[in-house]
Amino acid sequence: MHDARDVEDKRLLEAGDHKLLLxxxxxxxxxxxxxxxxxxxxxxxxxxxxxxxxxSELQRRKTYSVPFRVVVWKVVEWTVxxxxxxxxxxxxxxxxxxxxxxxxxxxxxxxxxxxxxxADLPDRQREVLDLIHRQGLSHEQAAERLGxxxxxxxxxxxNGHRKLAEKLGA
Amino acid sequence: MRSTRRSITAIASWxxxxxPEQVAQLFAEYADAYARxxxxxxxxxxxxxxGQADELAGLLERFVQAxxxxxxxxETLALTEAWLTGEPPLVGLRASKGMRVDExxxxxxxxxxxxxxxxxxxxxxxxxxxxxxxxPSRVSRKVWDVLTGLVGQRSEELAAWHVRPPAxxxxxxAAEPAAAPPQVAEHGDEEADEIxxxxxxxxx
Numbered sequence: 394m395h396d397a398r399d400v401e402d403k404r405l406l407e408a409g410d411h412k413l414l415l416x417x418x419x420x421x422x423x424x425x426x427x428x429x430x431x432x433x434x435x436x437x438x439x440x441x442x443x444x445x446x447x448x449s450e451l452q453r454r455k456t457y458s459v460p461f462r463v464v465v466w467k468v469v470e471w472t473v474x475x476x477x478x479x480x481x482x483x484x485x486x487x488x489x490x491x492x493x494x495x496x497x498x499x500x501x502x503x504x505x506x507x508x509x510x511x512a513d514l515p516d517r518q519r520e521v522l523d524l525i526h527r528q529g530l531s532h533e534q535a536a537e538r539l540g541x542x543x544x545x546x547x548x549x550x551x552n553g554h555r556k557l558a559e560k561l562g563a
Numbered sequence: 564m565r566s567t568r569r570s571i572t573a574i575a576s577w578x579x580x581x582x583p584e585q586v587a588q589l590f591a592e593y594a595d596a597y598a599r600x601x602x603x604x605x606x607x608x609x610x611x612x613x614g615q616a617d618e619l620a621g622l623l624e625r626f627v628q629a630x631x632x633x634x635x636x637x638e639t640l641a642l643t644e645a646w647l648t649g650e651p652p653l654v655g656l657r658a659s660k661g662m663r664v665d666e667x668x669x670x671x672x673x674x675x676x677x678x679x680x681x682x683x684x685x686x687x688x689x690x691x692x693x694x695x696x697x698x699p700s701r702v703s704r705k706v707w708d709v710l711t712g713l714v715g716q717r718s719e720e721l722a723a724w725h726v727r728p729p730a731x732x733x734x735x736x737a738a739e740p741a742a743a744p745p746q747v748a749e750h751g752d753e754e755a756d757e758i759x760x761x762x763x764x765x766x767x
Contacts, residue, residue: 398631416635416643420602421627427605428624441646448647466628507629525598526630532599550598554591561590561625562582562618 397528402461411451415444418465425466429473443472458491510560511553518553521546586612586619594626600633638717652721653693657714664690667713674709681758688762692722703761 398417405414422443427436446468457464511522517539524535536546582590589608596603605623609616635643637659638652645652657667668686672679691697692706699722710718755763 401634412644412647413635413640415647416640417632419635419639419643421630421632424605424627425624428620428627431609431620433606444643444646462632507631510629529631529633547595551591551595554594554598555587557594557626558587558590558622559582561622562586 398462399460406451406461411448414451414461415447418462419444422465422469425469426473429469430476435476439469439472439476443468446472510557513560514553514556517541517549518556521549522553522557525550582622583615583618586615586622589619590622590626593623594630597626597630638715638721641721651693651695653695653714653718656718656721657693660714662713664693667710670713671706671709675705675761677758681756684758688758692762695722697722697762701763701765703764706761 402414402417405411405417423437423440426439426443427433430436430439443465447465507527508523511519513519514522520539521535524530524538525532530538532543532546532550535541536543539546541549589612593603593605593608605620608623609619612619638656641652641656641659644650644655648655657664664686668682668689671677671685671689672682677685688697692699692702699719702719702722707719715721
């Protein structure tokens with residue numbers, strides 16, 4: 394459940410503000426490409442290809458039946474494959490690809506659903522992570538909303554992230 | 564209907580998880596930085612993880628994909644535009660602030676107390692810097708301080724991105740100096756003056 398972000402992505406798609414839409418994924422795509430390839434130069438090369446691919450599709454008014462973030466991760470997946478040693482040249486994403494095809498979309502939703510990931514955290518940690526990561530509030534805003542000190546928010550956030558590490562590593 | 568079996572399994576096994584202490588700590592530091600609106604770089608955290616880098620990388624992969632994207636700042640927007648158009652990102656950032664090159668140059672001359680007669684030389688250097696043709700680490704801190712005030716806090720980072728046409732194989736972040744010759748004057752056979760040292764010095 395990325396409700397707020399999905400709504401914003403949908404708004405930007407409808408408004409045709411493709412650069413702003415893509416810019417929201419800039420850091421995450423660069424990081425993901427690096428984590429897969431472990432080479433910053435190759436990762437940035439791959440990330441730029443991802444953005445050009447997506448921009449090209451958006452300019453051609455391609456529509457998607459899944460949230461845009463799912464499209465982004467699938468294009469990253471396809472693109473980095475081409476950077477692995479021994480990758481076949483014909484292993485490129487077809488123009489008519491369907492991000493909702495098969496059960497891959499369900500897999501993405503299951504694994505990368507932030508709301509589900511934090512669902513089992515202790516209440517305060519879950520609330521803080523939800524406000525900051527999912528609703529985009531600042532630490533100060535989260536503190537005010539929850540009636541906590543800034544320090545308490547920092548602590549809950551850090552402890553929540555440590556628990557999240559355990560969950561992601563399970 | 565979507566299957567939730569994988570998630571339920573993950574939740575059930577959560578408390579049995581045995582992520583090493585160091586990995587959990589580094590992951591939390593990365594996530595904390597991200598939550599503060601910073602742009603943590605995975606390579607720095609993986610380097611600190613040593614032999615546990617692969618385990619940390621797996622966690623970070625899932626984190627960056629699961630965490631909702633944030634609204635981009637003007638600098639990130641400029642970088643994205645640069646990737647899509649092939650324009651140097653510092654150009655886009657300056658333009659987004661509504662500033663002309665001449666305004667930036669005038670500010671550099673005035674705030675750095677430079678000789679107004681050498682304004683044209685300052686402009687040539689600034690245009691090379693903006694175009695990714697100077698190595699940012701050799702540019703004086705005084706220059707960056709002025710530029711930060713004019714076009715944004717990440718002007719130095721943006722200047723380090725070298726232009727490569729979108730049709731090519733990518734956009735490179737500076738790992739090696741763009742202007743390779745280690746000369747300290749605009750033209751190699753001249754004696755370096757104050758302006759040369761500001762842009763081709765040792766970055767102090």
